[in-house]
Amino acid sequence: MFTENKTTEFKREYIDDIKNTIVAFANCDGGTLYIGVNDDGTVRGVNNVDDTMLRVTNAVRNAVRPDITMFVECHNDVMDDKPIVYVTVQRGTARPYYLQGKGIRPEGVYVRQGASTVPATEAAILNMIKETSGDSYETARSLNQHLTFNKAADFFKKRKVEFGKTQMRTLHLIGEDDMYTNLAFLLSDQCTHMIKLAVFEGSRKTIFKDRRELSGSLLEQLEEAFDYIDRYNRTRAEFAGLDRLDMRDYPPEAIREALLNSIVHRDYSFSSATLISIFEDRIEFVTIGGLVKGITLDDIKLGVSVLRNQHLANIFYRLRLIEAYGTGILKINECYDDYAVKPMIETTNNAFKITLPNTNFHAEDKDLDTPKTDSFTSVAKKEERMNAVLKLCRSKGSIVRSDVEMALGVSQSTAILLLRELTDGGILIKKGKTKNLRYYENKGC
Structure with a gap:
């Protein structure tokens, strides 16, 4: 007589939750499921072997995602002169496996705990994703597979770039397992990563004048954030004889590059929002995620670029939002070539900050004594x-x-x-x- 353990499970007859055990075996160390065997290990047998095997194979094919069929084999045998069905399951390579109707969350992902099949914790799910996808956030499988791309499709259409299923695969929005990646999540209407903008009175964070929070597709956030900042980018007029010369508080190209930098180079494995603070004398862009390991601030200022989100940057390149990798900081500095005040860049282990000075504010300060x-x-x-x-x-x-x-x-x-x-x-x-x-x-x- 044999007993149940982490890799062995008995079922008296076929029941619907058999697929839970198959998912658990595939997510852990594999195992064998015996149908027609009582919990105490005595053989009961099955009445219809062919029907039972058909129900098992249909459940595996239709209810479990990603495709697990290559790791599952269904057999029939005789034990104690009685027919049984046994299902062998190997540890899968695209974990976590989950029930299609439940999604990648505890009620849909199962693991083995001793001789029991139990829902996986969120931490266990994330660990499985990291193990199978590596450390790259954007290529890992998205926890949310119910994604829509209305805003992204509109943006691609405006830029005259194709955005069908074929392109989504090429751009790595759909992985080799036919599942949406985190990169797809970032471009989807369901994206929960945020940009928070705030306008302050004076040069300190004491009195709010206005604020806004943006979510949804990163492409939509990019447009809305730039438009919001542009509303506070005032114009100062000077006259050369009869000619009027308009000077913006901030070079629009510098704002554009700082905003793109904060979106493309952010570490999206953290949930904290990108912060953009507009003061009377400056704009601050604070991005979660410090420099990529091995890169220094001096390297960045020289134009060295090591991409944290390579596929996201490639999409922005195809959409002609960025011209080449590593030129953003150089462009920002060039925008201030003709000004005494210069942009300031600061970095910590987990954050990156770009400060753009208000050129008109500092010019007016100097003109007080002129x-x-x-x-x-x-x-x-x-x-x-x-x-x-x-x-x-x-x-x-x-x-x-x-x-x-x-x-x-x-x-x-x-x-x-x-x-x-x-x-x-x-x-x-x-x-x-x-x-x-x-x-x-x-x-x-």
Whole structure:
């Protein structure tokens, strides 16, 4: 006589919960299920062997996901002169296996605990996913398999990129087991990862002026977050003679790159939201997930890129949201080439923060001690200053923005306008980036 244990189970007859035991065996160390044997190990037999075997194979094929049939074999035998059916189950390679009608949650995922079949804990389910999928969050099987992609499909359509089942497989939204991955979850309408935006009065987190929380497809969150920030990206007007020059608080390209960085490089294995805080003098983007192991902040500033979410980045690349990997931080810095204030990047083991300074706020601060005659008051004044800048450039060979400020006694914003006017007109040319940016006379014009 033999007894039940972790890899052996008896059933007097076929009952519906037999599939629970098969799922448990596949999720653990495998096992054998005997039908027609009493709990005490005595043989009872089955009345109709063929019908019992058919019911077992149908249950395995129709009720269990992912496909487990290659790990299950159903046989008939005779024990104590009585016909029985026994089912051998191997440990599966695509765990966790679960009941299709219940999903990947405790009531649908079973494991063996001694001689019993019990629902798996959430921690056990996550461990099985990690063991079979590796450490990559985006390629792991999504716990939610009831996903829709209405917003993502609209976004792909606007960008004229195909988004059918074939493309979903190519883009790794559907895994080799025909199940939705976490990457699919991130693009789905059901995505629970959030972006939280807040607007504060002044430069401290004391008084809220407005706030908003975004969820759903990351593509929808991207659009809504950019539009929200843009509403608070004010325009400051300066005049060069009769010409009006509009200057935004923040370079839109810098906002775009900081926002894309916070979405593409976030560690989605954490549930905490991405935080975007808008102050009077700056915008802060705080992303969960520090630098990828082995990469330093200096590496990032040089354009080195090691992707945490490679497949997500590839989708953003196909949608022409990012041009190349590792250029986002460089672009942000380039947007501030003509300004004294610069973006600031900070990182910890579990977080990444980009701070964009408000260029108009800092320009206004400096202008408080500058006579109002700094602004262009006439076309003649404008031409006089442009000629002075050109003369300065010829005498020094090349100049930087601070040279113009000191030589002409003008504010930062006025110096920027003068240099921009001269470069747009082809009189000067720019060479270098960020701290090494210099202006030279265009001798070919």
